Amino acid sequence: MGLLSRFSSDSEPTWGKVLAGLGSLAAGGAIYWLLSRHLGWHRPKRVRVASLYVYPIKGCKGHSLSKARLTKWGIEDDRTYMIVNDKMEFVSQRELPRMALIHPDLPTSKGIMMRVAPGEAADPLLVPLKVDGPEKKVRVWEDWVPAIDQGDEVAKWLSSYLRIDGLRLVRIAKTAQRTTDPKYGIGETAFSDGFPVLVTSQASIDAIRRRVKNAGGPVVGIDRFRPNIHVEGCGPFQEDEMRSLSLPGVQLPLVKPCSRCTVPGIDQQTGTRTTQTGGAVTKTLREHRSGRLMAQSAALHKGFFSESRRADDVYFGQNALVVLDHSGVEISVGDIAAVAW
Incomplete structure (x- = not known):
């Protein structure tokens, strides 16, 4: 009995200290997470070019490239x-x-x-x-x-x-000068929707793929989102807050979030979609990436997302301009891009 009593009296403060320590760790973890979110800790200074894509005919299948020449209109062709x-x-x-x-x-x-x-x-x-x-x-x-x-x-x-x-x-035509929306900087593009380059990240497509799968939807590949430059080395959706990517000879200001239509709901291998609105893919994007939701979490583009007309739009990827130091600039898969936040 004496031994049990001694064990209990010795153990009680020990377990109390353990629980108190765990509480402190939890509180510290929460504070650390908040600081990380707002101060930008764990934001990578560099990302890697994971893949490059060109779409010679707007709306048709594209090509994966090992390297690409850049022009004022984006990737050549x-x-x-x-x-x-x-x-x-x-x-x-x-x-x-x-x-x-x-x-x-x-x-x-x-x-x-x-x-x-x-x-x-x-x-x-x-x-x-x-x-x-x-x-x-x-x-x-x-x-x-x-x-x-x-x-x-x-x-x-x-x-x-x-x-x-x-x-x-x-x-x-060779004479064409199609300028981008001046609200987002000075640039030109060919027949893209509005900007010369679309940037996405592997972590973001992985996150969407998991969410669509959990919703009972199809396997989602990056081909549904039709990017030009696809990067890796950042966290999910961190490209939302990047100001620019810099590679030798070129800077790519990330100026405008990319709103998505029903095309991500189309199977690029069969040319079909399950419903007129894209089914699970569009539904998942709306549940996680609507303008209404982005307005609550965004920092860099908070004003953009806060516009009422964007509340029901869905977003994935960042539109970029092309600022060339000289003509003939090429980028390759594996190149390292410096990130400005």
Whole structure:
């Protein structure tokens, strides 16, 4: 009894100290987390270029590159071609998800080879390059951009494969000067939605993939988000707060969060979507990446997300400008980019 009594009296303060210590650790951990969030601890000074992508025809399948030349319009050959309807307005996977199954080769001085996914019924077609000739104004969102029509043969090929009349393939004219929205800095782009480069991170796509899977959705690849520069070495969605990436010869200011439509809900291998709104992918983005939610957590772009018109939009990736030190700048997979916060 004496031994038990002595053990109890000795143990009680010992366990009390342990519990008190654990409480202190928990409190310290919470404080550390808050400081990390607000002061930027654990923000990487560098990230690695994990992959590079170019999409010669807007809305069609892209190419993974080991290295890429940069121009004021972004990665060389990116979205220099575009499919338009009979009103000369661009079409995309939003309306025609089968565009995902058009797999053009990289452009050459001879032109661009049109191909489709294996198993699809359409013969390859070489479209000779046309850079001269009558310019036509084509519409990309609110911009009317000079372009050169690439001929009747490819027009028939597109209309047949995509099952809609009146489609044409155009190439951006050499005279084009399509400026980006001046609210976000000075830049130019070709037929991209609005900015020359889209940056995403591996940690972010991993996080979305897990959430979509947990929601019973499909396996989500980065191809659904169509980035140009995909980086690794940062935490999930840390690119949201990055001000710029710098590589030898080029700076990439990350100026505007990228709002997403229903394209991430389209399976890029089959050209189909489960529902008109993209199913589990769009639902997951809305639950975790809506403007309404981002306004609560964002720092760098808090004012942007706080605009009421953005409340129901969903966001993934960052639009970037291209500031070149000189022409001929190339970047490669494996390059290290310095991060400015």
